[in-house]
Amino acid sequence: MAQDNGADRRRPTLTDVAALAGVDSSLVSRVLRGDPKGFASADTRARIMQAAETLGYRANVAARGLRNSRTMTLGLVLPGFSSPVYSAIAHGVEERARASGYGLVLSTHAVGDPHETITDMLMQGRVDAMLVASGLIEDTSLRQLVDRHPGSVVLVNRQVRGIAASVVVRDGDAAALAVEHLSGLGHRSICGVFGLRTVDTMVRRRNGFVRACKRLGVDATIVEMPDRDHVAGYEAAQRALQTTNPPTALLAGTFPMGVGVLAGARDLGVAVPEQVSVLALHNDQLADYLSPRLSTLSLPTRRLGAEAAELALSLIEGGTPRRVVVPDAPELVLRSSTATAP
Amino acid sequence: MAQDNGADRRRPTLTDVAALAGVDSSLVSRVLRGDPKGFASADTRARIMQAAETLGYRANVAARGLRNSRTMTLGLVLPGFSSPVYSAIAHGVEERARASGYGLVLSTHAVGDPHETITDMLMQGRVDAMLVASGLIEDTSLRQLVDRHPGSVVLVNRQVRGIAASVVVRDGDAAALAVEHLSGLGHRSICGVFGLRTVDTMVRRRNGFVRACKRLGVDATIVEMPDRDHVAGYEAAQRALQTTNPPTALLAGTFPMGVGVLAGARDLGVAVPEQVSVLALHNDQLADYLSPRLSTLSLPTRRLGAEAAELALSLIEGGTPRRVVVPDAPELVLRSSTATAP
């Protein structure tokens, strides 16, 4: 059926549909959108639907956006897909956005300056709001952005003084839960492996860790690394495990760090979990395929994305910025990397 | 500096800039775009630039798109970010697109029917072309898409009869290289672990594997799994290793499958690489952090993305669809998962 409706290669417009249905384009617009004022007679209605169908008509988003000054798309900025957390967030956002008829444009730090990217997206009218899920953009830069585009920027798993619109998960509680588990296993000396204190999630997790240790009378040490990836975890483990009085358990601040810690211990000849227990924040399917299988603390990342989209949508509708904490409690996912203290 | 240029909360338009510079908006348009006919006097020119600068003017893409029927954005469909390959492709596309001033809209299979999604993107005028990097969409569905949108669809690492616009890497050669390495190590019986034969990349890798085995006189067996993820690799290893006459080496058709194979062998108590060698197609940083460190065949995935974007861009400019093979030869990245045959 390679039919070629005329020599017509351009997309059908409202006018095309109107012509085919023998009515005015404005009527078509109303009917197709289900506009309450578009109460066409059953007959015209049917003809319109029919025409739209045969032509494969889809409203042009540029024209519609121009008219309504609403693009119906959300932007999401991520550092990349290095961590499974980011894909989970992206899925959550996409799902929620789509449910409201919104599209999603994704952008990573891979290319160009993120501040610039965000400004462009907003100022060019590419998106109605931007979700920022990067710990790398500086606070001042973010404040500036929010200042210039009030009601159009939402922070994802990050809080910045002076910026209300943000949604986070209970990172601190997850770290605390980890400590509780370890403490229950008899560990009295735990080392936390985190990224820079300039990264909001890292300070929240770190605080949760420190407080829980204090509360439970556990000896806490901390290794702070410049990055939060495999490599950082690897090196942190090397560093922590080679001290004169090494901890009996390690808590990794991110999932990739946990993967690195496991490898670091292995290369040092330190057996996990026999000689040292390892736990990582954030869960991922991959954990089951590591050796040993890595126990984790699961946080609702997908919902994090969904809630962020939700907030952005409400802002677009004129809602007020607010701080939301995704209420789901962190869960301990026990696999094979923890055991009673040696 | 919470200055509020008037009560002005909406984005500045060409007219705003024109007013501030004391000229007509059409002149501003020409000057700002570097239109050859926009040869304003040095003075006006300066005033225009100045005005645009202070207002932070950015051309509205909807208006521009409407006028030019060109959105300046590319769409990319992926199954998800389960595999590092997809993020690499996305980065490659993003980079190349940006270099030509194009934006990128990413969409995964997470939500909704992909065929529908692609059609929508194109018909709604959200994008100028779509790159499809999914092995899951059926051939007929794809052909239909290309039929309806000639010159607007590019296949990424996939070939379909009747569709010219596609770019692939040398998958088959990578599989062959793997076999050569293993054969050189004395392995005479190798098991290939692949996904369904309905997936183009899988048949290309599989063919490369089979032919190389035949050529080198190696005994080839194949396990075909419905999926291509960790789980599939895990189960395939279990299956292959429990036969009466198990192979001495396994080649995993995807990186996640390789991860799964490693775990499968471990749980069977089969030592890698002492009892069985393991190799996986596609390289990733994670390989260094597995136990044992996983040897892989590296393929130019980032460039794959870049070339796909390149092709799409050329199609948009009216170029003709063509098949491109990224010429970079696959590379063996030796780590610790292969050894001489037992």
Next chain:
DNA sequence: CTGTTAGCGCATTCAT
């Protein structure tokens, strides 16, 4: 119940 009109922001003739 349906048609007419106007304008969103921009790029492009065509004048001057």
Next chain:
DNA sequence: ATGAATGCGCTAACAG
């Protein structure tokens, strides 16, 4: 060297 007029496709008053 610069300005005026027009239309991309759509929606929202406002008629009738």
